[in-house]
Amino acid sequence: MNDVVLRAADVRKSYDGLEVLRGVSIEVGRGEVKVIIGPSGSGKSTLLRCLALLEPVDAGDVYLEAEPLSGLRERDLTAHRSEIGMVFQRFNLFQNMTALGNVMCGLTDVRGLKKREAREQALEFLDRIGLGDKANSYPEELSGGQQQRVAIARALVMRPKAMLFDEPTSALDVELVREVLDVMEGLARDGMTMVVVSHELRFAHHVASSILMMDEGQVVEEAPPDRFFSAPSHERTRRFLSLVE
Amino acid sequence: MPASFDTHVFWEALTSGPYWKGAILAVELTVVSLAAGCVIGFFLALGRSSRFAGVRAFVFFYNWIFRATPTLLQLLFIWNGLPQLWPVFAESWFKPFLAAFIALSLNEAAYMSEIIRAGLLSVDPGQELAGRALGMKRRSILRRVIVPQAVRIIIPPTGNEFITLLKLTSLAYVISLHELLTAAQIRGTSNFLYLEAYTAAAVYYLVLVSILMIVQAQLERRFTWRSSARRRRRVAAPAMPAVPHDAR
Amino acid sequence: MKHWIGPLSLLALIAALVVVGSAGASHLAKSPVKGSFKYCSDPTFPPMESTTTGGKPVGFDVDMATAIGKVWKVKAKFVQTAFPGLLPALQSKRCNMVISGIFVTPDRVKQFPAVTYMRTHRALVVQAGNPKKIKGPNDLAGKNVAVQAGTKYEEYLKGLNDEFKSSGKSQMNLQSYPGDTDAVGQILVGRADAVLTQDTSGAFQKKQHPGKLAIAYLFPETDAFGIYYRRSDKALGTGLKAAIAKLKKNGTMKKIATKHQIPLTDVK
Numbered sequence: 001m002n003d004v005v006l007r008a009a010d011v012r013k014s015y016d017g018l019e020v021l022r023g024v025s026i027e028v029g030r031g032e033v034k035v036i037i038g039p040s041g042s043g044k045s046t047l048l049r050c051l052a053l054l055e056p057v058d059a060g061d062v063y064l065e066a067e068p069l070s071g072l073r074e075r076d077l078t079a080h081r082s083e084i085g086m087v088f089q090r091f092n093l094f095q096n097m098t099a100l101g102n103v104m105c106g107l108t109d110v111r112g113l114k115k116r117e118a119r120e121q122a123l124e125f126l127d128r129i130g131l132g133d134k135a136n137s138y139p140e141e142l143s144g145g146q147q148q149r150v151a152i153a154r155a156l157v158m159r160p161k162a163m164l165f166d167e168p169t170s171a172l173d174v175e176l177v178r179e180v181l182d183v184m185e186g187l188a189r190d191g192m193t194m195v196v197v198s199h200e201l202r203f204a205h206h207v208a209s210s211i212l213m214m215d216e217g218q219v220v221e222e223a224p225p226d227r228f229f230s231a232p233s234h235e236r237t238r239r240f241l242s243l244v245e
Numbered sequence: 246m247p248a249s250f251d252t253h254v255f256w257e258a259l260t261s262g263p264y265w266k267g268a269i270l271a272v273e274l275t276v277v278s279l280a281a282g283c284v285i286g287f288f289l290a291l292g293r294s295s296r297f298a299g300v301r302a303f304v305f306f307y308n309w310i311f312r313a314t315p316t317l318l319q320l321l322f323i324w325n326g327l328p329q330l331w332p333v334f335a336e337s338w339f340k341p342f343l344a345a346f347i348a349l350s351l352n353e354a355a356y357m358s359e360i361i362r363a364g365l366l367s368v369d370p371g372q373e374l375a376g377r378a379l380g381m382k383r384r385s386i387l388r389r390v391i392v393p394q395a396v397r398i399i400i401p402p403t404g405n406e407f408i409t410l411l412k413l414t415s416l417a418y419v420i421s422l423h424e425l426l427t428a429a430q431i432r433g434t435s436n437f438l439y440l441e442a443y444t445a446a447a448v449y450y451l452v453l454v455s456i457l458m459i460v461q462a463q464l465e466r467r468f469t470w471r472s473s474a475r476r477r478r479r480v481a482a483p484a485m486p487a488v489p490h491d492a493r
Numbered sequence: 494m495k496h497w498i499g500p501l502s503l504l505a506l507i508a509a510l511v512v513v514g515s516a517g518a519s520h521l522a523k524s525p526v527k528g529s530f531k532y533c534s535d536p537t538f539p540p541m542e543s544t545t546t547g548g549k550p551v552g553f554d555v556d557m558a559t560a561i562g563k564v565w566k567v568k569a570k571f572v573q574t575a576f577p578g579l580l581p582a583l584q585s586k587r588c589n590m591v592i593s594g595i596f597v598t599p600d601r602v603k604q605f606p607a608v609t610y611m612r613t614h615r616a617l618v619v620q621a622g623n624p625k626k627i628k629g630p631n632d633l634a635g636k637n638v639a640v641q642a643g644t645k646y647e648e649y650l651k652g653l654n655d656e657f658k659s660s661g662k663s664q665m666n667l668q669s670y671p672g673d674t675d676a677v678g679q680i681l682v683g684r685a686d687a688v689l690t691q692d693t694s695g696a697f698q699k700k701q702h703p704g705k706l707a708i709a710y711l712f713p714e715t716d717a718f719g720i721y722y723r724r725s726d727k728a729l730g731t732g733l734k735a736a737i738a739k740l741k742k743n744g745t746m747k748k749i750a751t752k753h754q755i756p757l758t759d760v761k
Contacts, residue, residue, distance in 0.1 A: 052378055082380025092375035096393045096470050106379040109389060138470045151375075158379065328682045335683035337637055337666050419675070421668035423642070431643045433577065 004066065005030050005193045006051055006084070006162045011060035013046060020046045022217035023060070026195075028162065033194040035204040038214035039240060044197045047214070048166050051195060052086045053077050065161065082110045085155030085163040089171050091147040093139040099126060099150045100135040106158045125153040129183050145176030149183055162193040169200060201244065205229060213237045254438050258445035263432070267425035268449045270342075271414045274424070278346055279410055282353025283403070289358035290365060304358070311355035317416050320348045324420040341422040345414070353410060360402045364395035397468040404461040408454055425449055524565035525732035531588040532558050532569060532720075535576040537672060540697040540753040541594030541718070553693070554592045556749045557610065557740070564736045580605060583721060589729060590722045594693070596645070597719035607719030608733045610746070613759050615646065615712040616692040618677060620705070625686045627709045635663035639676040639685035642669035646689045674698070681705060691716070696754045 006028040013021040020043045028034050036044050049055040050062060053069060061070045064080055072080070094102050100122055107118035126132050129149045139147055148168060155163060165184065169177040181203050188194060188207045198204060204211055204225060211228045213220045213236070221234045232238050258264060292304040311319070324344045328335035368391050376386035415426035423431075429446035433439040534554060536542040542552035550571045562569035572588045579591045583605060597607045619627055625636060633650075634657050640647045647669050654664045668685070670676045677698045679685035692711060699706045720737075722729050740746045746760040 054374065054377055078377075078380055078382055080380075081378060084378075086375075086378035088371060088375065088378075090371055092369075092371035094372060094375070094390050095369075096390065096397075096468075105389065106381070109385045110380045140470060154379070325678065325682050328684060332683055337684075341668065418642070419671055421639070421642075421670050423669065427642070439577075 003030055004028065005064070006195065007063040007066075008047065008051060009061050009063065011047070011050055011057045011062065013043075013050060013055065013058050015046075020217055021050070021057075024214075024217070024219055025060075026051075026212065026219065028193055028195055029209075030193050031191045032209040033188045033192075033196065033207055034210055034212060035208040036195065036197045036212045036214055037199065037201070037204065037240070037244075038220075041216075042214040043217040044214050045166050048086075048164050048195065048197055052084050052164050053081050054086070082106065082158050083161045085158060085160035087148070087151050087155055087163065087165045087168050089167040091139070091144070091151045091171075093147055093151055093154070095139055098136050098138055099131060099142065099146075102139070102150055103154045103157050106154060111158070121157055122153075125157045126150070129153050130179075143176060144172045145179045148172065148180045152180070152183055152187075156187070162195065163187065165194065165196040165198065167197050167199070169198065199244065201229070213240065215240070250444075251438060251441055255441040255445055258429070258432055258442050259448060261428070261432070263423070263428035264425060264445060264449065267423060267428040268453065270422070271411060271424040272453060274342065274345055274349065274414045274417070274422075275407060275411045278349035278353055278414075279357075279403075279407055281346070281350035282357045282406075282410075283361075285350065285354035286357030286361050289354060290361040293358070293362055308355045308358060311352050316348070316352050316413055317419065319352055320345065320416055320420055323348045341417065341420045344420055345417040345422050349410065349413065353406065356406060357403070360399055360406070361395070363402075364399035365391060367398045368394045393468070397465070400461060400464050400468065404457060407457055411450070411453060411457075523732070524567050525726075525728040526565065526567055526589060529568035529570055530562070530565075530590065531572050532590050532592045533572045533574040533579050533582045533588040534591070534593040535574060535579060537576070538594045538694070539674075540693055540755065542592075553611075553749055553753045553755060554594060556752065557746070558592050560740055560745050560749065561733070561736045564739055565732065580721065583723060586723075589726070590720050590733070592720050594691075594718055595721065597717040601721070605721040606724055606730055607721045608730065608737055609717040609719045610737050611718040611755075611759050612715040612761075613718065613755075614692045614715055615649075616690060616695040616708050617710040618680065618688045618690060618695045618698065619686065619707055619709040620680055621707045623707055623709050627687050629710050630712075631662075633665050633687060635665070636686040637666045637668070637684060639679040639688050640667065640669050641673040641676050641690065642671060650689055677706070693753075693755050693759070696756070700754055 004027050006026075008024055008026045011021050011024045012019070022043075024043070024047055026034070026047070036047070038044055046055065050057050053062065053064075057070055061068045063069065064083065069077065069080055093099075094105060097105060100119065103122035103125055104115070104118040107113040107121060108115060113121075123132065123135060126135055129152065131146060131149055131153070134142060134146060134150075139150075142150065152163075152168075168184070169180050172180065177200070181200060184194070184196070185203070185207055196204075196208075206225075208225050210222055210224050212222045213228075213232075213234070215236050221228070221232060221237045223232070228237075229241070232241060289304050289307060292300045295301055295304075324341070333339075372390050372394065373386055376390050377383075381389075414424055417424065418427040425446055429442045433442035534542050534550070536544045536550045536552070538552075540552055542550060542554045544550055550573070555571065558569040558571070572582070574582045574587075574593075576593070576595075579593055579595065580601065582588055583591050591605075595601075597609055601607070617627060617630070617633075619625065625632075627633065627636070630653060633653065638650060640650055647667075650665065650667055654667060657664050668679070670679070673690055673694050676685070676688045676690065677694075680688055681702060687709065692708065695706070695708045699708070720733055722733065737746075741760065747757055750757055750760045
C-alpha cells in the first residue's frame with residue numbers, strides 16, 4: 001500500500017447548528033484519484049474545503065502526509081495550504097491579473113521566487129495545458145474552459161502534494177467540458193494525487209482509483225469504479241445512480 | 246438696476262492674486278484631507294470586520310459621530326473648543342490650515358470608510374478563497390487581489406468626495422482660513438459688483454472639477470483589466486450599492 | 494360800538510396766535526415722510542444694532558431711529574438687510590435710509606449722501622490686565638492679532654504688517670474672522686493677543702464679558718457713522734440734519750449713548 005498523502009479521520013463540522021459532516025473518514029494514497037459523488041447538500045464541497053485546510057473542523061482531524069493539521073495556528077496552516085492545490089467550480093481567477101499573472105502569483109507571493117524565474121515556470125505550465133498564447137489575456141477575455149485550465153495551472157505550478165477539484169466542470173458549457181477533463185486525465189496519468197468532486201461519471205469510471213458516495217454528511221460507500229457502477233452495495237447509492245445515469 | 250456685466254471687472258477678479266491663491270489653497274487642503282481620509286478610512290473599513298468587538302464598536306461610534314455632526318461644527322470644535330480643554334491649541338503653531346486639515350480628514354475618513362467597505366464587499370469572495378487556497382497570507386491577498394479590485398469600484402464615489410470636499414473647504418473661513426470663496430465674497434462686498442466676483446469664482450470651481458473628471462477617467466481606464474487592444478472601448482465600472490451621500 | 498371790541502379783540506388774538514403759531518411751526522421739524530419711514534440695518538454689530546434672543550432688533554441705531562420718528566411724529570420701521578446689501582437696498586427703494594453703524598467714506602458718498610451722527614475711535618481690545626503690554630499699534634509686532642474679515646480694520650492691519658516687514662520688525666500673526674464678535678472671541682479663547690475694532694464694539698464686549706477684556710489703546714483719529722439717503726430725496730436729507738441737530742441739543746443722543754455704554758464724547 002502506497003503512503004497516505006491526505007487523510008481525514010472522523011471529521012465533523014456544523015454550520016449554524018446544522019451538522020454538515022457527521023464523522024467522515026477518507027484516505028488518499030499517493031497517485032490515487034478519488035472521485036466523490038452524491039446529492040447536493042451531502043457535504044462533498046465542505047469535505048473538500050476541510051481537506052484543503054480552508055475550513056476548520058469541529059471534531060476529528062485532517063492529516064497531510066501523516067502530520068495532523070487541525071490544531072495548527074493560522075501562520076503554519078497558511079504554509080501547508082500551498083502544498084494542497086485547489087480548483088474551484090467558478091475558477092476564481094484573479095480578475096486583475098493576466099493568465100500569466102495568475103499563475104505567477106503563487107510563486108512570487110508564497111514561494112518567494114524572483115519575477116523572472118516565476119514567469120519562466122508559469123509560461124511553461126501554461127504551455128503544458130495549451131494556453132501559452134493566452135498568457136497576456138485577462139480572465140474576462142477567456143472562455144470558461146480556458147479559465148478553468150489556467151486555474152489548474154495556477155494550482156499546479158506550486159507543485160502540490162495533492163490536487164483537489166470541487167465540481168470543476170459544473171459551471172462550464174457542455175462543449176468546453178472536454179478540454180478540462182483532458183487536462184485532469186493527463187494529471188492523473190502523470191501520477192498526481194487527486195480528490196475530485198464531480199458529476200462526470202464517465203470521467204470517474206475512466207480515471208478514478210475508487211469512487212465514494214456521500215449522503216447527508218456521511219460516506220455511504222467506497223469502491224473501485226467497476227464494482228461501484230455495476231454492483232453498488234447500498235440502497236442509497238443505487239437510488240442516486242439511477243437518478244443520474 | 247440696469248442689467249449689466251462688466252467684463253473688465255470680471256477679468257480683474259479672475260486674474261487677481263487672492264483668487265488664484267485661494268484656489269491653490271482650496272486644492273491643497275482638499276488633496277491632503279482626502280488622502281489622509283482615505284488612509285484612515287481604509288483602516289476603519291477593515292476594522293468593521295475585525296474579530297475584536299472593541300474595534301468594531303470603536304469604528305461604529307467614530308463613523309456615527311463624524312457623519313452625524315455638521316462639518317462646520319467639527320471645524321469650530323477643533324479651532325475654538327480644543328483650546329478650552331488644552332490651552333496648547335491656542336498657541337500660534339496651531340495654524341488654521343492645520344486645524345482645517347485635521348477636521349476635514351477625520352470627517353472625510355468616516356465617509357471614505359463606508360465607500361471603501363462597500364468596495365471591499367463588492368469583490369467576489371471567491372477571490373479571497375482562491376488566494377487562501379494558494380497559501381497566500383491575508384495581507385498579500387488584500388494587497389495583490391482585493392484592494393486593486395476594490396479600487397476600481399471605489400474610484401467613482403471617491404471622485405464625488407473630492408468634489409464635495411473641495412466645496413467644503415470654503416467653510417474654513419470661519420476659522421480665519423481665506424480661500425477662493427472668501428476672496429469672492431470680499432471682492433463682491435467691497436465694490437458691490439457681485440455678479441462679476443461670483444462668476445469668476447464659479448469659473449475657477451468649474452475648471453478644478455473638470456480637471457478632476459479627467460484624472461478620474463484616466464484612473465478608471467488604468468483599472469480596467471482588458472488587454473490593450475480592447476481598452477479603446479469605454480468600460481463602465483460595475484454598479485455598486487449607493488453609499489448614502491448627505492448634503493452636509 | 495363797545496360790544497364790537499370783544500369779537501375784534503378775539504379776532505386779533507386769534508390772528509396773533511396764528512402768526513406766532515405758524516412762526517413756531519417752522520421750528521417744529523416738519524416730517525419729510527408721511528406716516529412712517531423704513532430704514533435698512535444689519536443687526537450684527539452690537540451695540541449699534543443687534544437682535545435679542547427673541548429676534549427683536551435692539552441697539553443705539555434702533556433707539557436713534559425711533560427718536561427721529563418721534564421728532565417727525567411718524568413710525569420708524571426696521572428693515573433687516575445684510576451689510577453688503579444695505580446700499581443696494583437703498584438704491585432699489587426698499588428703504589428710505591440706511592442706519593447701520595456704517596462709516597461715511599468718500600467712495601460711498603459718491604453714490605449716496607450721508608448725515609453724520611456719531612464719531613468714534615478705533616480701539617485695540619486686549620485681555621484684561623493687558624498681559625502682553627500692548628500700548629499702541631507698534632506693540633503689535635510679533636503678536637497674534639484677530640480682526641473681522643473684509644473690513645477697513647483688516648486693511649489697516651495688513652498695511653501695518655507690511656510696514657513691520659520693511660522696517661525689520663517681526664510681523665503680526667494676523668487672522669480674520671467672519672464677525673467682529675468672532676474675532677473678539679479669539680481673545681477669550683486665548684489665541685489672540687489683540688483685536689482691532691471700533692470703541693463702541695469694544696465697550697459692548699467688555700460689558701458682555703466683565704473682567705475678561707480691556708481697551709488697551711484708542712486711536713486719536715475718528716471715523717464718522719452716517720445715515721445714508723438717496724440723492725434725489727433732498728427733503729429727507731434736510732429733515733435728517735435738522736432732526737439729528739435737535740436730538741443732540743435736547744440731550745436725547747447722550748441719553749441713548751449712556752444706555753448703550755458708548756462714550757458721550759462720540760455723540761457730541
